[in-house]
Amino acid sequence: MLDIKYIIDNQDYAKECLAKKGFASENVDKLISSYLEMNKLKTSSQTLAEEKNRLSNSIKSASAEERPSIIAKSKEIGEELKKEQERLTELQTAFDDMMLRMPNFPSPDCPLGPDESCNQVLRKVGEPKKFDFTPRDHIELMELNDWAEMERIAKVCGSRTYAIKNDLAQLELAIHMMVLDKLRSHGFTVITVPALSKEKPLYGQGYLPFSRDEIYYMPADDLYLSGTAELILNSLRADEILNEKELPILYAGFSPCFRREAGAAGKDTRGLVRVHQFMKTEQFVICKNDTAESDKWHKKLLAISEEVLQDLELPYQVLDICTGDMGAPKFRQYDLEAWVPSQNCYRETHSCSNITDWQARRTNLRYRDNSDGKVKYAHTLNNTGIATPRALVPFIENHQNADGTVNIPEKLRPYLGGKTKIGKAA
């Protein structure tokens, strides 16, 4: 959520920023006029409330003869006040709804553009591997090594599900352990969080009101399935006023993640790239309300995930996501994409975002700044640590040998009992 007062004081700038995110400037005008109308009514109803309080407080010391007329007058004002408050509630609800739909301002440093074609490649690290044999895709490798039950599990659990087994299952867990250890060494608190969520955190994160179609909902319990630990971590400290000394708060969240993939019909229907349920280790940061500070953390989170891909010895590229391709909450976003040989392209493995105070305003997450004693909204950031099974796709494809075995990079070996390769022929 944005600061309405800032918008009113900087209307042209606000419209310009929001237009980059595809938000119409008429809607800014609408928002402002509704805010002004609401405040007018607020002022008049407060005047009534003041009068009513004055009367009520005078009753105790009033004489028995005076009381009936004061009570009558107070009742009369009370009814008028009630009407105004009902109207005010209507206006407030409409206003809040508009505020919840307004995207964050993008950073002035973001590439400009309406869609993903305008994303900029910042750098490529590692060379896409040249094979001296015909490489298999990840599905062939899984079949060859008896690493999965893709067809059987689809019959049991539906499309876009997976069951991986043997060495590949251990590899999946090993990668998470490696990443969790790395995050711990960077000062993160490892935390496992539920996949279940109430509705409120979805508004806090900014999933709602934008993409209800993407979320699993269980009406019998009025609960949702979380699409990422970010959802839970972003609300974990909601409504708190933290002491500045507690900041930055660094969470390494581990959780199952659920996505309906409603808008992705027909895309990546086979294999492990796009599934309804997966496991993710998430990086989440709460820091001070200072763009220089959150930008520093944004770069740090990016560096950590680059280190993850380097430890996994995967070629990748770093994208600076353009204004039109960024989600509503984001101020700046970098994506990491790892090379997938069978598709001859890079595929997203990490998404690293600085949200500034947009989420904190929604969750009412604040801290007291010790330099001036003031209460301020925190900045939040999030980035993938590693998400599986998707990350297994570039992993097994890039590290495959002609016999179908898969080499294990050195950094990962301690997590797999020292194995240097896995697979039937290993």
Add this chain to the structure above:
RNA sequence: GGAGAGUUGGCAGAGUGGUAAUGCAGCGGAUUGCUAAUCCGUCAUCGUGAAUAGCGAUGCACAGGUUCGAGUCCUGUACUCUCCGCCA
């Protein structure tokens, strides 16, 4: 699933119908020199203000209700704790 107790500011903790005590922490100021102490103020949200000045409204888990007036009484909901039951 059953029974009971509870939820007050950043924290601790009073307050059972008449304007939310007090302590600690933080912040601002004053003062004194002995490793810091003392005193005063401030301490959440919103409206009106140029204002981080005044004035006012709101705020005691949330949503309603009763009342001239609700932290306090009533109803519902959420959550926490204790005991019983069930259980990986």
